[in-house]
Amino acid sequence: MSYVVTQSCCADxxxxxxxxxxxxxxxxxxxxxxxxxxxxxxxxxCVGCGACTTACPVGAILPTSALSPGQEPFxxxxxxYYDTFELPDRTPLALVPTQRRLARPGPFRVAIVGAxxxxxxxxxxxxxxxxxxxxxxxxxxxxxxxxxxxxxxxDHAATKKVTRLFEAIERDPRFGYVLGIEIGRDLTVxxxxxxxxxxxxxxxxxxDRRLDIPGEQLPGSLSATDxxxxxxxxPDLAGLxxxxxxxxxVVIGNGNVALDVARILTLPPAALTATDMAxxxxxxxxxxxxxxxxxxxxxxxxxxxxxxPELIGLAGLDDIDVRVDLAPxxxxxxxxxxxxVRELATRAPRPDRRRIVLRFAxxxxxxxxxxxxxxxxxxxxxxxxxxxxxxxxxxxTTTSDLDAGLVIRSIGHRGLRVAGLPWDEKSGxxxxxxxxVEAGAYVVGWIKRGPTGSIGTNKSCAQETVxxxxxxxxxxxxxxxxxxxxxxVRSRQREVVGLAEWRxxxxxxxxxxxxxxxxxxxxxDVAEQRRVAAAPTTRLQRARTPRPATLIAT
Ligand code: NAP
Numbered sequence: 208m209s210y211v212v213t214q215s216c217c218a219d220x221x222x223x224x225x226x227x228x229x230x231x232x233x234x235x236x237x238x239x240x241x242x243x244x245x246x247x248x249x250x251x252x253c254v255g256c257g258a259c260t261t262a263c264p265v266g267a268i269l270p271t272s273a274l275s276p277g278q279e280p281f282x283x284x285x286x287x288y289y290d291t292f293e294l295p296d297r298t299p300l301a302l303v304p305t306q307r308r309l310a311r312p313g314p315f316r317v318a319i320v321g322a323x324x325x326x327x328x329x330x331x332x333x334x335x336x337x338x339x340x341x342x343x344x345x346x347x348x349x350x351x352x353x354x355x356x357x358x359x360x361x362d363h364a365a366t367k368k369v370t371r372l373f374e375a376i377e378r379d380p381r382f383g384y385v386l387g388i389e390i391g392r393d394l395t396v397x398x399x400x401x402x403x404x405x406x407x408x409x410x411x412x413x414x415d416r417r418l419d420i421p422g423e424q425l426p427g428s429l430s431a432t433d434x435x436x437x438x439x440x441x442p443d444l445a446g447l448x449x450x451x452x453x454x455x456x457v458v459i460g461n462g463n464v465a466l467d468v469a470r471i472l473t474l475p476p477a478a479l480t481a482t483d484m485a486x487x488x489x490x491x492x493x494x495x496x497x498x499x500x501x502x503x504x505x506x507x508x509x510x511x512x513x514x515x516p517e518l519i520g521l522a523g524l525d526d527i528d529v530r531v532d533l534a535p536x537x538x539x540x541x542x543x544x545x546x547x548v549r550e551l552a553t554r555a556p557r558p559d560r561r562r563i564v565l566r567f568a569x570x571x572x573x574x575x576x577x578x579x580x581x582x583x584x585x586x587x588x589x590x591x592x593x594x595x596x597x598x599x600x601x602x603x604t605t606t607s608d609l610d611a612g613l614v615i616r617s618i619g620h621r622g623l624r625v626a627g628l629p630w631d632e633k634s635g636x637x638x639x640x641x642x643x644v645e646a647g648a649y650v651v652g653w654i655k656r657g658p659t660g661s662i663g664t665n666k667s668c669a670q671e672t673v674x675x676x677x678x679x680x681x682x683x684x685x686x687x688x689x690x691x692x693x694x695x696v697r698s699r700q701r702e703v704v705g706l707a708e709w710r711x712x713x714x715x716x717x718x719x720x721x722x723x724x725x726x727x728x729x730x731x732d733v734a735e736q737r738r739v740a741a742a743p744t745t746r747l748q749r750a751r752t753p754r755p756a757t758l759i760a761t
Contacts, residue, residue, distance in 0.1 A: 208270050209253035210260065213281045214516040215365035216245035216267040219328070219663025225262035228254050232292060235667045241660070244514035247288035264372040264663075265365050277523025284515060284543055306335060307674075310681045314340030317676065318403040318692065320390045322346035323353020324369065324662045325652025326409035328669040331376045336677070341381050343403075343692065347389035348442070349704045349736045350712065353411060355662065357441045360467040361482035362474060364726065369662055377706055385696055386704035387737070393699045396627035400647055402692040404684045405676045408628065408644075412620035412635060412653040418459065422574030423616070426450070431464050431617035438471055438492070440485025440729035442736070449488075450579065451495035453612025457583050459571050460617035461504030461511040466521055468615055469500040473527045473561040483720070483727040499562045501532075501609060505570045505588055505600040508538065508548040515544055521563070522547055528557040532566040570600060574614050582610040620658035642672025646679045708740035715739045 212222075212231070223234045223246065230252040233240040248259070248268070260268045271282055317333055319326040322344045330342045350356055352370055359366045376382060390399060400406050415430035417423065427450045437444040456472055458465045471479070476493040484492075504511050508531070521529055531538075531552040538549040551565070573584040585607055588600035622635040628648065631638050636657050637650045644650055651672040652665055660668075696703055704712075712730065719728035730736050 208255040209250045210268050211281050211285050213267050214520040215265045217265050217663030218661045219666035221262040222259035225258040245516050247285045249289045250286050265368045280519045309338040313338030315404040316341045317405045319344045319407045321409035322351035325665040327373045328665040329651050332669045332673040334379045343383045345385045349387045357436050357439045361484040384706045391626045401688040407649045409651045410654050412622040412658040414621045416619045425576045425580050427580030428574045428614045431468050438488040440731040442733045445731050450612050454498045455611045456497050456500045456613040457611040458502045458615045463513050463517045465617035466513050469502050469563045472500050485729045501564045504567045507567050528560040528562040530564045584608050622654045641675045643675040704740050712740045
């Protein structure tokens, strides 16, 4: 029996280190690792020991015997990777990587700004070093986990299992949260830097890119960034107006976020109820009139940014009628992606289900409507190869209008300038060298490398940044101002939410969910979050809270 990596692969490569026969690739350091859509197990050399399944933080690795029909394509996807993969050396990797010791004894204190995956993987890497006395993770929200809580699609429960890894990191007594504190508002960057030997910015890419076309500002024209936060219960987006009273919605863009949004708008209410979607959007989606979501890519299926694991996952859904708006004979390739797109283009329609239509080679030129969105004007594109050999979309003169009551642009995220740090306007990132902005200030995650990659990409990204921090600590560190950062924080915001308070809030959400047969009922109102976090947990609540039986090793 061999094992197969499936859709929820987070690519943090924990499995790679666990594998005794080095059969999972690409590994960190191998060509293609940074861009990999997922990792792949070589069926020819897998010995079926299952060590990788224990190491995987999201349960993405399954024995071939346990694959569902919808997951079967992953068997071929894993195997085909090795058709072209050349591995010069199949020696097993060291089971436990050698641990660097610092030349200076410490103790050192590090602050991380941002409690999302990039911040928490960084905390994990730092806490491997005994010289680090304290890691404080700051976030402006009262809840940690960033995009895992407010970005990952609610129906992707497996991906959210990475929170078990985060819980294991939180258990280190040197780890602390400082939640509900905004750096730049409650505390300045300078104040923070005076109190920690290193400050790591893991603030993500929190805004969206714009189409810059007429009508984009109309009610009913929204960014995917906002819509995703709305259905995931982000407190800032609780009041977002998402018009769901028309039969058709349009999503512009061809990335994984576009597929997430299209799926959430078309899944039947029963499927959404089984998720941790926030209560108010769930109610709105239950009443939704949307029957069809058209996803529009400006280039062709071969150039689309969505990944194979996500396309396979979508194609395998029984609940949704997935269609491709292309003549099958025009899709000529014989790679897995072309074969799957061709299969979707020839599928018999299932009119009893809500539909997702993937349309290619078109761009919006105007969002139509008077006092609200009524549709979108599209221009057909042809693909031309530019001087760098890249296929680009070039508009033709053929336009057409598509009726829709909701237009969502899903064309990528953008970082926001961090006060006190240098800024590269073009990429929307902080310029850095291997994560170092300057001695004492570092970046990790999307604010460092731009809005690409999976959750697990942050592990190797964090390793690089932490190596730079350790280099600087070894070189010598500035004297810190007297007094703990905690005193300063409390002088600005008396009700700071730490780990104990977050656990209370977490337990209450789980308990409320359990009471109505849902995985979690998110509390989205900040005042209520604060109240619940401050209230002592009752024994009854503790007893009612489901916890994972086993913990994932870090
Ligand atoms: P993305 O992967 O960068 O995709 C952006 C899409 O927008 C591309 O198709 C791009 O087309 C298109 N686009 C850009 N400007 C456009 C314009 N002016 N008009 C029309 N189309 C335009 O961004 P994303 O979907 O936001 O995802 C961000 C990252 O998160 C990605 O790495 C993604 O894989 C990851 N993610 C992963 C998952 C998952 O694993 N399940 C889920 C969500 C997100 P061109 O290619 O032509 O530029």
